[in-house]
Amino acid sequence: MSDLSSTGRTRHRRLREQGRSDRASLFAVLQAGFVCHLGVVSDGVPMVVPTVYGFDADYIYLHGSVASQSLTQTTTVCVTITHVDGLVLARSVFEHGVNYRSAMIYGVPRRLDSDEKLSALRCLTEHIAPGQWDYARRPSRKELAATTILAISLEEASVKVRQGPPDDADDPHDVWAGVLPLTGSWQPPVTDPHATRPVPAHISRRVGTLSPA
Template sequence: MTEPTASPAPPLSATPRTTLGRKKDRAGTDRACLHEVLDAGLICHLGLVLDGHPQVLPTGYGRDGDVLYLHGSSGARSMLAAGEEPEVCVTVTLLDAVVYSRTLNDHSMNYRSAVIYGRPRPVVDPAEKEHALRVLSDHLAPGSWDHARVPNAKELAAVTVLALPLDEASVKARTGPPTDDPAELSSPAWAGLLPLHSRWGTPVPAPDLAADIPVPPHIADRRI
């Protein structure tokens, strides 16, 4: 019996803003590439214009399908402005290695990055807002929604949640060794990769935590 052929991932949007001008061979071409970068990152940078001035702010996020949820204090002017501005730009960057070449001009980095353009929508429906916060929690602190107390009505009112569609986005990545000019291969300078690995450390309990409360599996297992 022949196994069914998996459907290819839908392509990313191709707009003037998401079409790479240089190094086009590094572009991701489908939504699976975009989802992979977003799911591997934890912090995005939200770019917007506030009071006529550009601002870029680090922000926690979570992805649900082709929607990116962002959150912040209901008193944060950046969150309010992001929901009113015509458009914002959100970026996520993952650094995998520093690339050492035989010439400084050819030094580089191995990385994965995503850039998203769009108009965020304030999430006002209580059910969707709670869902969005669970998506954020499951991304940043998996397992916490079912372990700790969930937000009450007052806490929900103190949080602004924005929904940004992933309709217009680009992905770019570099992998592999240095690409020195053949004329430089006889150089005595070292060439190669210095990988960068991010990993969780040992959980540190709060000073006022009861001594008989163990580290729950959803936290302990993240070290694996």
């Protein structure tokens, strides 16, 4: 597995022991979630917008309305994905922290043209809700036209992971210390009051499985 590029932006400056530079770590973070935070600069001011994503071997895909301000960027954006795995409860307040896995991806978004949109939307839909592409109604030509899809290369990325117990075992303050884990899990589906069909297996089988929020 090749390494992630190391640029001035993605080089691990601080807490280097938490940095990962292999592509497998990046894909593990991408696979474990479906919501990212997209950072853009608008009139010189940063704007951070939560949005869903899909990805393949080369790109992360974001989508939204053609009217969406955050999807009109032609300069570098930053996409951050974060999974919070627990609280690190140390002996000292100073060493308190969070166990997490996160990825930051930098790139100039490419706006997909109509020919490319459908396969990117399929990738995105199947990442978020596997089975729904074949089950739900696929986008009409009009719906596709109303949708912007951005592709951002996975080339320039950095990954950070912090796991395990607190780092202050040598602190003389003699109290309990450890980690309070946090997990996300899918709950039983809530059927739309107007729906008459039963919950399909590709949805119900997710109940109880873990997923970061």
